[in-house]
Amino acid sequence: MRLLSQDPPEDLPRRVPLKLQPEPGETLDSICSGRVQVLQRRQGYRFTLDPLLLAHFAINEGAAQRGRLMDLGTGCGIIPLVLARRLGRKDITALELRPHLFSLAERNVYLNRCEREVSLVQGDLRRVGMQFAAGSFAHVLCNPPYRTQDSGRSSVSMEKAIARHELACELQDVVRAADHLLVPRGTLFMVYPASRFGELTSVLRVHRMEPRTVRWVHPLADRPAKRVLLHAVKAGRADLTVLAPLVLHGDDEHAFTDEVNAMLM
Template sequence: MLARRLGRKDITALELQPHLFSLAERDVYLNRCEREVSLVHGDLRRVGMQFAAGSFAHVLCNPPYRTRASGRSSVSMEKAIARHELACELQDVVRAAEHLLVPRGTLFMVYPASRFGELTSVLRVHRMEPRTVRWVHPLADRPAKLVLLHAVKTLRDPLIARRRRWRRRQRCWCSKELQAMGWDERHQEGEGDAAGEKSEK
């Protein structure tokens, strides 16, 4: 998606689960992005063994939303690992980003709005400063379910809360950022995982 929609030619994708890694390989092949996308089968908790420190200018991730103890876990282990912090926790994700990024490199995350306070605290422990945030609402009159966050390594500038820019699209209100991510009316409440089906990294 990034290679096609944003025209990036230097993407490295890390995936833990074997089946999802195979699906990613198939997607890269079908979209003819072999030159633009490199796939790595590995564990983000051990990125230091696969990538040198400061190897990337940008990191984009969609980590598990739920803690081990929250909600009902899927009977499918693949889905359970994708949705719950079974194979990695928030601190592992941020620690990996700190290792991978160059100074002033950028981290982009989508995360539950209910865990925003926890997210900012963990980021600052690892020298990652939140720079901009945008709240994602399932409908215009409903509380935010998700937050799109942009953080910068070793940056101390003040946080900027972006004004919402909504566009009516059937029953769902979608900003330009969400449309770029492939967001549509299926991601309203009641479908997917916490207002959006999880997709590993």
């Protein structure tokens, strides 16, 4: 895997760590017409549609441009894998706190032969200043925990609970980390509950992040939005664009719309 400081020589033998086949209690899932394969825990954290929507939104909104890209809280590595294998993005760094998920992400990077595109770092986004210099990245993506600690019933699985509830980090931690990591006028991309959009914009502006583009995500065309995809600019000007809504399902509530299906192909 590529080190943060330098790329390996082209003739360096490929080091393959651990097992690249499912172990007991794991599944091997394929997305993007088989171009991305993902090892996941059968009972633990499993990725949802949200990170796939975020990856495509970010690319459409400028994350395809040159410059280093950071995925905060990468989990099993799904966002970097889609960016690299499906969308052709390079120079991706992914940060993950939990050792077992970091190990799973590492296996997935090698499984998909993305060692040269993706660098994995184990660490806490609340302490990014200890691992990365200020202004090290042009783009930051994050699919953070959605629920406050006291909202709803926490999952019986700690792995799921940390992914869903603000146990290991809160919204302000994510935005503060992005502020440190981004260059001036660098871009932050997030997917977040529509119900917390007001809180999200308030926290962004405290940290000099100005919302630039938003897209509401609706389960059905006649239903309220459940998610919002947001693109913010560090030290940017107030100039918000609201894109056409993204509708997940058509008349058949069990089938995705053509636009969503295109993201999954």
